Amino acid sequence: MAEKSVSATSSTPLGRRIWFSAIFFGLIGQIAWVVENMFFAKFGQDLFDTRGHLYFTVTTLMVILSAVTATVTTIFAGGLIDKTGKRKPFITFGYLIWGVTIMLFAAIPIDFSDDRSWGIIAALVVLDCVMTFFGSTANDAAFNTWVADVTDVTNRGKVNTILSVMPVIATVLVFGIGMATYDNGATVEVAEGVFQKVSIADRDPLNIKLFFIIMGVFPMIGGLVSAFVMKDAPGIVKNSNPEYLKETFYGFRPSVVKANKMMYVTLGTVCLLGIAQQVFMSYLINFIEKTLGIRDYILPLAAIIVVGAVITGVLGIFFDKLGRKKFYFPLLAILVVGAIVVYCMKFMDPAAYLPILIVGGAILLGAILSLSGALTASFQDYIPKGAEGRFQGVRMCFTVLIPMALGIGIAQAVGINSLDAKDPGQVSPPFELFLAAAIIVAIAAIPLIWVVKDSDRLRSSLMERKVAEESAASPAPAEIGEAIPADEAALLPAIGNDPDEKTIAPDGTDTE
Template sequence: MEKTAQTPAAKSTPLGKKIWACAIVFGLIGQIAWVVENMFFAKFGQDLFDTRGNLYFTVTTLMVILSAVTATATTIFAGGLIDKTGKRKPFITVGYVLWGVTIMLFAAIPIDFSDDRSWGIITVLVVLDCVMTFFGSTANDAAFNTWVADVTDVSNRGKVNTILSVMPVIATVLVFGIGMFTYDSGATVTNELGEVIKVPIFERDPLNIKLFFIIMGIFPMIGGLLSFFMMKDAPGIIKNSNPNYLKETFYGFRPSVVKENKMMYVTLGTVCLLGIAQQIFMSYLINFIEKTLGINNYILPLAVIIVVGAVITGVLGVFFDKCGRKHFYYPLLAILVVGAIVVYCMKFMDSSAYLPILIVGGSVLLGAILSVSGALTASFQDYIPKGAEGRFQGVRMCFTVLIPMALGIGIAQAVGVNSLDAHSAGQMQPPFELFLAAAIVVACAAIPLFWVRKDSDRLRSELMNRKAAAEEDAAAEEQLPSESTAD
């Protein structure tokens, strides 16, 4: 049978070394900053209020929800502005630099303070987190993600987005590696009985913690400077010429637009459920490993999990574009459900089994969630109408950040709010039930995923035919000058 543009094995459009370099470098640097925000800001807040009752839950909840609102609102307005100007690079360059500056400001927050200053410290944490999120969402969520949609097409989008989905785990290794020698330096001591004891943050050297935030801020600042020299906007960007900026900013939320692009919203609904499941445990993951599982030296096993998970994701990304993404959706979803249940069942196992199960199960679980997230992100980009790439980034943020963070942290509160009382030392201990709740939410994603999978063949054929037609038109235009010269 002769291959046509409609076949899943259609030839992938080469991107070129420069585009790949920009995607990897700025994708990685952006994720380094987001790992600091998503994991270390939460850890920092929890460490500051670890022995101050349920304030550690309060600060985590406020930071997660308000930063999610900030990220979504920023991306909505920045996305509209990006489409109106037809520019991506300036927002990335300036945004990354200011992103780094705000991360550095966390070094100024005191770690030893009296109880009557607690709410003042919480306020500073939340405000700085939101300011940092504003610049990060403008530069990365709105501008960089729009640039990725510009430079890719249906034939290579699965591979690119799957590779980009690995960036958070590579960033996690880098951030935690640096954190081990800075933020976590002196975080544990061994007593005379040979027991490893956690040292409260206010008894540690504050210079190590300040150094961590300064180093982390340098990364996005360098990224902004590099983007000025390395990055170019894609040719042929269609500007939004409508003079009503505010009306066009909320383009993706119009009922008529939702109706015209309903499968895009079904795809985002699937991503949303996966995001909710992830957010149920993500903000408490480090402390779950340290305090619930009792694994103090978590850097090495975490690095193994991340490397293996990244390899799995990278390999699957190649097959997504060759074989079609739809064949991988349900197997990956099943792995996620089973993996989360296995983590919950560790509650009934001997502690000697924790480390091997964490490494093996965590590697497979991470590879699955990154792969399916990358595949669905590529599908979302496939559905975006030409010329509206920026405006739909705000819609994406509602489904991938705002709703997941708000509902995820709410479910975590309901599941784990009493865990403090169960800890003999009076410190928080995130419960195993977080992962059982996550498994239930992931299972619910099978419903919208059915429709995404069902529509995938039609979408791919339509886009490949459109791509083939565009290539034919381009080839015809190239021949016109030579024909007229011959005449």
């Protein structure tokens, strides 16, 4: 029997059920996270945009505390997922409850007196953390572990780049629904072509409540569908160690870090990209609306996403065929230049804002999604077999906790807290946020050097393991005329045969 080449690059087929599950549940999860990352922050900012520094205080508390909740939850949920060897139940029940927690935001009062401000802030933060708890269990821990289970080195780049597009598709969907509900009546035309913002307290509260109720329905539908469609991957290795708490923090042990140092270098690169993104992400809606003055941005945003998604999808195919290392630094360079261009818009004619946003935004989006997807795939490549769940908590530290905590702090240092929050017209995030982001992305080139250097070794070792596993699962057939031992013959019906077909046992009897 001829040996399979280690350098073979044919992609392992995943099947329609896996592709549907990856895309559908990935999109549903990102719809919920867009609501949490953007509209929860926007909701808090709108409630307090005329109440002094509470404007950025509520944003800071929600971002940092939800990041801590997400990380801690994923650490413990990931350990439990590895111990049970199950992913589907956590996704099904988690998505159902996740939807309910989003709906609870409809109960937050819109119009309230100043003496109730801290009570409203507390309610926002607590509900945000509760929502994050269930979302992190279902999506960050269970779903991401499931993706690592069902993919391998030959298809992981493609799957993760496609999944990286889901947040922006979700953004368009959420923004579209938000404009029809949450933002309905948010501005009034006071003169021809001149619009004035309407305080959230003076708008119809039913529109805002309807937004959160509709958004909560999406994860609930996802939970119901997963019960009938999703399947766990076969051959999941359970963590049989009885010391659950000790094993939960497996990925944080110094010995584990030392043994898997390149995984942490890869996550360090992702972390720097995440910090850069978080510097402006929580303020992105208000940056487009107020700083750039682009009020009707859904159609331009849709164009950006379509082009960016095409770029990402095409690059994902090439990642698996040619290897990811050829693309890392070109994509990083695009991100640095793109962020600087956004900063330089400060010195341009406002008439140029929209075309630059569309063209530059599409290129930037394709670059950041592709680079994030490629690095996520590399992180999954480094995960030891049987520890997929436990390393999701480590991933969350590098992709959520640290980026959110540092990103929001850098945003305040850059000048977001120097705004006159008592004047809603002045609450305009500064262009300098993107200059800071460009500097941080440039720093990410340092750990990326080691990621690129180790790429060939990693790919080669994974291909060798894949070939070895396939060879072990598919023993060579006997030569013509050669007798097959009874113990080997007993195994043959279980390998590659339809379970509904008749098979013959070693003793010659029908085993239908």
